[in-house]
Amino acid sequence: MGHRRIPRAVCYALAAPAALVAPAPAFAVDYLTADQAQALIFPAADRFELAEFTLTAGEREALEAKLGFKVRERWTLRLARQGTRLLGVLAVDDVVGKFERITFATGVGADGAVAEVEVLSYRESHGYEVRLPAWRKQFVGKTAASPLRVGDDIANISGATLSCQHLTQGVRRAVAVVDALLRRGGLR
Amino acid sequence: MSARYLRRARPHLGTLVELGVRVPEAEPARATAALGRAFLALAEVERALSAFLPESDIGRFNAAPAGFEVLLSDDAARVLGAACALARESAGLFDVSLGTGPGAWSLSEGEGGCRLRKHSPGVHLDLGGIGKGFAVDRAFEALFDELARGPEEPACWVNAGGDLRVSGVELPVRLRDERGGGAFPFLVLSEGALATSRFGPLARASLAHASPGHARYVSVAAPTGLLSDALTKVVALCGRADHPLLASHGATAFIHEGGA
Numbered sequence: 454m455g456h457r458r459i460p461r462a463v464c465y466a467l468a469a470p471a472a473l474v475a476p477a478p479a480f481a482v483d484y485l486t487a488d489q490a491q492a493l494i495f496p497a498a499d500r501f502e503l504a505e506f507t508l509t510a511g512e513r514e515a516l517e518a519k520l521g522f523k524v525r526e527r528w529t530l531r532l533a534r535q536g537t538r539l540l541g542v543l544a545v546d547d548v549v550g551k552f553e554r555i556t557f558a559t560g561v562g563a564d565g566a567v568a569e570v571e572v573l574s575y576r577e578s579h580g581y582e583v584r585l586p587a588w589r590k591q592f593v594g595k596t597a598a599s600p601l602r603v604g605d606d607i608a609n610i611s612g613a614t615l616s617c618q619h620l621t622q623g624v625r626r627a628v629a630v631v632d633a634l635l636r637r638g639g640l641r
Numbered sequence: 642m643s644a645r646y647l648r649r650a651r652p653h654l655g656t657l658v659e660l661g662v663r664v665p666e667a668e669p670a671r672a673t674a675a676l677g678r679a680f681l682a683l684a685e686v687e688r689a690l691s692a693f694l695p696e697s698d699i700g701r702f703n704a705a706p707a708g709f710e711v712l713l714s715d716d717a718a719r720v721l722g723a724a725c726a727l728a729r730e731s732a733g734l735f736d737v738s739l740g741t742g743p744g745a746w747s748l749s750e751g752e753g754g755c756r757l758r759k760h761s762p763g764v765h766l767d768l769g770g771i772g773k774g775f776a777v778d779r780a781f782e783a784l785f786d787e788l789a790r791g792p793e794e795p796a797c798w799v800n801a802g803g804d805l806r807v808s809g810v811e812l813p814v815r816l817r818d819e820r821g822g823g824a825f826p827f828l829v830l831s832e833g834a835l836a837t838s839r840f841g842p843l844a845r846a847s848l849a850h851a852s853p854g855h856a857r858y859v860s861v862a863a864p865t866g867l868l869s870d871a872l873t874k875v876v877a878l879c880g881r882a883d884h885p886l887l888a889s890h891g892a893t894a895f896i897h898e899g900g901a
Contacts, residue, residue, distance in 0.1 A: 457789040459782055460808050461864045463833025463891060468826035482659075484650050555657070572650035572657065620652050 483574045487531065487558060490571045491543045494560035495533035498540050502532040506634055516629050522622060528630055532640065539563050539641060542634075544627035545573065548619035553577050555620055559627035565635055570624055644796075647672045653683045654773050656802030662784055663796035663810060675787035675797065679780040686776040689716040690768050699766050702746075702759060709759045713748075718755035720768055720775045720867070721748055727771075727871050731886055734878050735871055741765045773804050774836055774870025781806040781866065799866075806834040806866045816858065816897070827860070835862045836869035840877050863892035 485493070491501050506528045508516070516524045531543040541563055547556040554576040560568035634640050648661040660679050664672040692699045698717040702709065713721065725748060727735040736743045742764030749756050768775075780799045785808060788795035796809030805814065807830050814835060816827040828835075837860040859876045863869040868890050875884055882894040 457785075457795065459785055460832060463830075463862050463864050463893075465828045465830045465833070465835070465862050467828045482648065482650075484648055557652075570652055572652070575650065575657070575659075620657065624652070 481574065481576045485558075485571055485573050487543070487545050487573060490545075490558040490573060491531050491533060491560075493571065494543060494558070494569045495540050497535055498533035499536065500534050501543075502534060503529060504532055505529050506639060508630070508633065512633050512637070516626075516633060520622070520626060520629055522626070524626055524630065528634075530631070530634075530640075533560075541568055542631045542640060544631060546623050546627055548623040550619045555623075557620060557623060559624050559631075561628055561631040563635075563640075565628070565632045567624065567628055572620075645669075647676065649676050649680075651680060651683075653680075653687060654776055654801050656773075658683060658780070658802070659798075659800040660780065660784060661798045661800075661810075662788060663793075665788065665791045665793045667793070668791055671787060671791050675784045678787050679783040679799070682779045682783040683776055686716050686772075686779050689714045690720060690772045690776070692765075692767050692769075698757070699768060702757060703765045705759055707759055707762045711757050712753055713755045713757050715754075716775070716779070717757070718748070720771060721757060721766075722755070723775070723867055723871070724768070724771055727875070727886075730889070731875050731884075735770070735875050737766050737768055737771065738764050739767050770874040771867060771871045773801055774834070774866035774868070777801050777804050777806050777834065777866035777870075781808070804834070804836045804866055804870055805830060808832055816860070828862075830862070833862060833864050834866040834869040835860060836866070836873050838873040838877060858895075858897050860895045860897070861887070861892055862895075863887075863890060868892055 488501075491498070495501075508524065508526055508528070513524050513526060528544065531545070533540045533543065542561050544559045544561065545556065546559070547554055556573040556575075558571050558573055560570070562568045631640070645664040646661055647664050648659060650657055650659040652658070660676050662672045662675050688694065689697055690699060691697050692703060694700050695704065698711055698713050702711055705711075721737070724735070724737045728737070728743065733743055738746065742761050745759070745761040745764035746766065747758050747760065749758065777799045780801075781797065784797040784799065785795045788797060794809055798805065798807035798810060798812055805812065809832075811829050811831045813829050814827050816825050816837065837858055839858050859873045859882075861869045861872040861876060863872055869892065872884075872887060872890065872892050872894065875886055876882055876894045876896065882896050884894070886892075887894050
């Protein structure tokens, strides 16, 4: 077993000037399916249960006042169990940013604390496309992982810092919803 | 046979961090182990460096009175040591105190490790210009180190919202046009690091000698994430892509318009 040193060199090739004229096609990366994410976040669980929850108008109002942004009514959560014991809850949600749509899974423990956040997929688009409802619809409910190849589907955008603000808000929302359901005794 | 890659992404460092590794054919579990180690490293660096966490070394330093001394974590010592050297080499252009007191803090090696001392009450340290690049390095080192225990050549990368480091694989990098949208082919990075900062309207900082109201991007390709991150700030502050500090660190800078 040879021990290799961490390389300390830089090597790159600039794109041809002609390539700079036209934007590259939008791209997408699938990292994990929701099933893979739940197994990663709750490795001790022996089963997962899909459950639908509806927030009452009062619950939504209280959550929106606390968070400062909209919370939808219906939530499909994955309950992680070991036998009959609830280990935690996985909420899959997505957020739309200026140039991207991120589907992510928030794992919340039975104590209401975040266990882990995993990004399931990332969709990059040109800014104007994000605002078109048709474009949004294209990705609703998509969970299949695509084969990974180096080359055309690697998302490496070097620009101004990709804001994570939407994702942070999305995580806060998921945690607050799970917390509200725990409080009402809806999660056992 | 085509190689298989494993990629994961989590929110860290105030952005989305993507890790990627080529899965070793003989021992695929090593890829998962490498990702796990790298995510742990990111969380560790975040705890040690964030100026916003009161319990971090930097948070404690910022809140303390003059005369305060703190024994630094290894991570904080590495970053501040590098920041000190860059400040000296750039004749003060690179300044993690952001003007609150470039000479009002010092490091000393002593019993138990490296100590940070505060000399005036007003000095605040902010590692925003160097910390992300360092975190990229730490995550990259964790990936590389784990993969290097196996028989295959490591191939891995870290992308923290545009701060990249890679080894053993060709990563096409695109530059985003913040105004019009769209991402344009920029370069292919196969070894080392690349960072890009935007300067101009709506950005936190502006580029020296650029007309106001004009957005510009500075990209720096360098051997490490820390250097590429820090050197974008040096280039922005002097407005020159040929600052001698770049060549002395084996780095190259590009000043460009977003997109075309």
